[in-house]
Amino acid sequence: MNNRIFTVGSLIPGRLIVKQQAPVPTEIPKPKTEEMIIEQNGNKILIQPVKGNLLDAALNQGKxxxxxxxxxxxxxxxxxxxxxPGLSVPNTLEQKKLIKEQLSNGYRxxxxxxIL
Ligand code: FES
Incomplete structure (x- = not known):
């Protein structure tokens, strides 16, 4: 409730003091910690991690x-x-298909x- 009292003097033009509210800080959106980011052919793809196969998770989310x-x-x-957030270790098929350098650089x- 506004308890402000106006007097005759406060209504004289130029004397009315209006307090300006401090600007409300805009929130900086926090990155979703649960989000997963992968990249294929230079395209970054965001995925909500769900237990199971990474390809299926991406396709089920329309990625x-x-x-x-x-x-x-x-x-x-x-x-x-x-x-x-967490993935299985590369299996033997991945180790055969991807070169060691790719595996160490996060290729899967x-x-x-x-997804664990
Ligand atoms: S679709 Fe994954 S290796 Fe062929």
Whole structure:
């Protein structure tokens, strides 16, 4: 409730003091900690991590990821994991298909990677 009392003097033009409210700070959006970021062919893709296969998670969320065999042999689903809460260790198919340097730089076969 506004308890402000106006007097005759306060209504004289130029004497009315209006307090300006301090600007409300705009909140800086925090990045969602649960969000997962992968990259394929230079395209960054955001995924909400759900337990299960990475390729299926992306496709179920309407995220376009190239893929073909789903068996770990074609390499079409190769992605670079930029940020992830937790993934399975590369399996033998990934170790065969991807070179050691790719694996150490976060590249994975989406069809063979499990989100933990
Ligand atoms: S879809 Fe072929 S290796 Fe993943």
């Amino acid at each position: 376009p990821i190239n893929y073909k065999c789903r068996k770990g042999t074609c390499g079409q689903c190769t992605v670079r994991v930029v940020k992830s 076969l989406a069809c063979q990677t499990e």
